[in-house]
Amino acid sequence: MSDTLKTNLKSITPARDWSRDSWQKFEALQQAKYDDGEALADAQARLATLPPLVTSWEILNLKEQIAEAQAGKRFFLQGGDCAEVFDECAPEIITNRLKVLLQMSLVMVHGMEMPVVRVGRFAGQYAKPRSDDFEVRGDVRLPSYRGDIVNAPAFEAEARRPDPERMIKAYARSAMSMNFVRALVDGGFADLHHPEYWDLGWVEHSPLAEQFHRIADSIGHSVRFMETVTGQTPGSVRRVDFFTSHEALHLHYEQALTRQVPRQWGWFNLSTHFPWIGMRTAAADGAHVEMFRGIRNPIGIKVGPGMSADWLKSLIRTLNPDDEPGRLVLIHRMGAGKVADTLPSLIEAVKATGSPVLWIADPMHGNTEKTESGYKTRRFANIQAELEQAFDIHAACGSRLGGVHLELTGENVTECIGGARELGEHDLKRAYKTTVDPRLNYEQALELSMLIVAKHQRLRG
Template sequence: MSISKPKLRAVRGAQDWRPDSWQHRPAVQQPSYDDPAELAEALARLRTLPPLVTSWEVLGLKQLLAEAQEGRRFLLQGGDCAESFADCSSEVIANRLKVLLQMSLVLIHGLRMPVVRVGRFAGQYAKPRSADTETRDGVTLPSYRGDLINGPEFSAAARRADPQRLLEAHARSAMTMNFVRALGEGGFADLHHPEYWDLAWVEHSPLAAEYRRMVASIGDAVRFMETLAGEPIASFSRVEFFTSHEALLLHYEEAQTRRVPRQFGWFNLSTHFPWIGMRTADVDGAHVEYCRGIRNPVAVKVGPSMDAAQLQRLVETLNPENEPGRLTLIHRMGAGKIAEHLPRLLAAVQATGRRVLWCCDPMHGNTETAGNGYKTRRFANIRSELEQAFDIHAAAGTRLGGVHLELTGEDVTECMGGARGLGEDDLARAYKSSVDPRLNYEQALELAMLIVRKSGGAAAA
């Protein structure tokens, strides 16, 4: 990851903050560990392990997000709903990168601007749950909260909150980051050869022909620019990738929060870009308290239940000095609610006079249970929410500067609809997610093409 030197002005952090000050606030969505001594030992070990990212990468991303706020870049944030330890393999990681690369290529070609690529990987091992327990056949056990905490199998041993998983999550995240960096430095993302990014199973995709036309056009443009320059342009052989995950398990986040030489303040060095989920966005709660003190760029998921005053307090708490690139607001409303709730929240933030990057998550508000019991999302609803988001921002005089998606490079059938018209009967064929349904390659690429069309229309308006 080659990062240009950040141009952001220095902003001093909160003087009344410490990495453990969250422990004096109400902390929801935290597991119950039955052995405090074992937890303390695991956290002590975690504090000694090398960081997963660097402070200059974090500040470099903040600079890019500041440019996205100004409409000079577009944020593409995507990946698994929840990573699993079992999926820490070269094929799965490479396929995730291929999907993000292909989507970003479509966006760059259509939007005529650079794309900030942020993966939901290398740390997205925890998930919030609507209930603390799950009951099956009269047996009640703790809910599965992600591989960072416990296992998905319905047994007392698997569902126990195991502190050793904190160390394994760090190790799996490190392996993922190492492979991502190696691919990036080794030319995996080389714009001279975007055809290398193809996923074998989509050879017959209805979108394949349109995508290949884009590849050919970009290849011609690269060769033309290099002909003018008289030499290869090195920046075309690599791209920057950044990582993100929900800062949910606060003991884990605290243990990787550190000071670094020649920089003031504290950095969360487990990820470049942590976010606060909708369930943990209480301005007086532990998660907001933790995130307000770190120098990373941070994001907050914003839902239809949030009122204007609460959102204004969040913006002021998380970005008191109006620092460029510091705060991203990810709205997730649902196709049927976005028209009612998003305009008032846009107006509330506008009234503060503070800079934020607006991003749309069209996934989480559109989750439903199909008639056959599968948790799914309809592509038509995902598409509708994204289309409405562009229109609402245009009408409000604000800018939709990014998308936040749950997607995979695997040949899954978890969301209905899209280019092949997947239906309820298709869900059982290749449903692999243990938590939330994800877009497959075709559906993700179709959304990228939609973004190009809608963004162009919004700009024209």
């Protein structure tokens, strides 16, 4: 831990009048309605005895890296599935998710000439908010699908019944995913000596093909040059830090995995390194904010066009009263058509608080639309447009866009329109696999990373 962060931690105090179940005194939105309270209590009690999924020192390491990103010394890359499903806890799917994030980060490290904080949106992303508690099809009305941690997507009464045993299943699959990711990273999956991990087949169809080949070759040459000069292999060439995140929506689950640990003060949410609060549960006087204010994890807050300056300042005061570096990440998700009108005033409001924050952009959620054929999709052009505007707006306001939050997959899906291969609406039905929101596929995600680098370089001059 850096000396600066150690000094800042001396002024951090535990949250007052807080306990890990104090959220239950507040209005808790987007929660499953279980019909068996005893079964819920039993599942939660068993969860509370199971080993943590992450460690406190990993959490504090991430917080330090976020503090460095706030100071402009790192870039924050967060990405993964909109909602994980139990059936996709499979080695090839996990490997592909990790691969695309690693490759995106290496493009960014090369082009931005700074370290990248790598955060996967997986190993716990099993809960999803819903617009309505119920779904109606014809004359049938059933509880909405709230993610595999709560119920199943099939439109059947038994499948849609919230089952607390699913919390145990979500924990188990999160643990298996984490263990496999750790094994891959520790075993050299990120080793730059292995060009076979760089799947270059798709770029032959892209106008960025030559640029991407140049990046891959340059990284390889740089690695070999360092080894020749130093006579040894730098550790970061073979291994990278990798963190997990999810929307901490299901509060009974999050409570069970919130623990105290030896030789550390306070409480940690040990279900993930980086939990975030979504727009639908970000009420300043709500249960989710109450839960978050008492944990020591770095935390994210989704910021949409409906959030006012006063609301945002209230959240900052509640969640980071001691102005701790590395504590808060603000994830704005406005939409390409709204970001210019809504973001500047929020940036100015946050600057007025004097509190350190890391601003990152989620260009996915504000750009969701439905086609005439009924598919939810996102246009790559709108995603790119919102990102480019966000970089420019922050620069104009004397702020800095320090990262991105993306819904993506390492699979060859066709869920977002556009990109290098110019996918059209007619392509959606070919490989549309998401159960909730459309995701960037492997090539679209990698293409976007190159566009982010190009924008960063233009701003840097």
